[in-house]
Amino acid sequence: MEKFRNLSGDWKEKWKVAENPNTPKEVLERLAEDKDGLVRAGVAKNPNTPKEVLEKLAEDRYWIVKREVAKNPNTPKEILEKLAEDENWDVRAGVAKNPNTPKEVLEKLAEDEDRIVRWKVVENSNTPKVVLEKLAEDKDVVVRNAATEKIERFLRP
Secondary structure, three states: OHHHOOOOOOHHHHHHHHHOOOOOHHHHHHHOOOOOHHHHHHHHHOOOOOHHHHHHHOOOOOHHHHHHHHHOOOOOHHHHHHHOOOOOHHHHHHHHHOOOOOHHHHHHHOOOOOHHHHHHHHHOOOOOHHHHHHHOOOOOHHHHHHHHHHHHHHHOO
């Protein structure tokens, strides 16, 4: 804990501490309040960040912080549902990529206006086959091909 006492260094040092999975909870809570958005994004990315902190960071004004919350496997499903409606496509893509995103949210994101979000839905291992079949008819060729390829892998013995 001694090495975490002085957190007044530059943002790069604080960012390294924020991303470190061995950083104590109390330090992560403090860094979640940092004025630098990249430091807060590091906290949001950390797999050991407490859920209460992730909930707070999901309200951050910077999309990069919200994107890291959306990708964090410890983010509560209620927060993922909320972030799935964020105005920033990169935040929604983070939700689509998260392995704990509920199937209903993936179904909704499969209809997203942004092709990268839809492509991330295809990549998610929890996307139901029926959603993949729908995406296999997507207007975007990359999404269509990715979905078709994944369906074919499902059907292989």
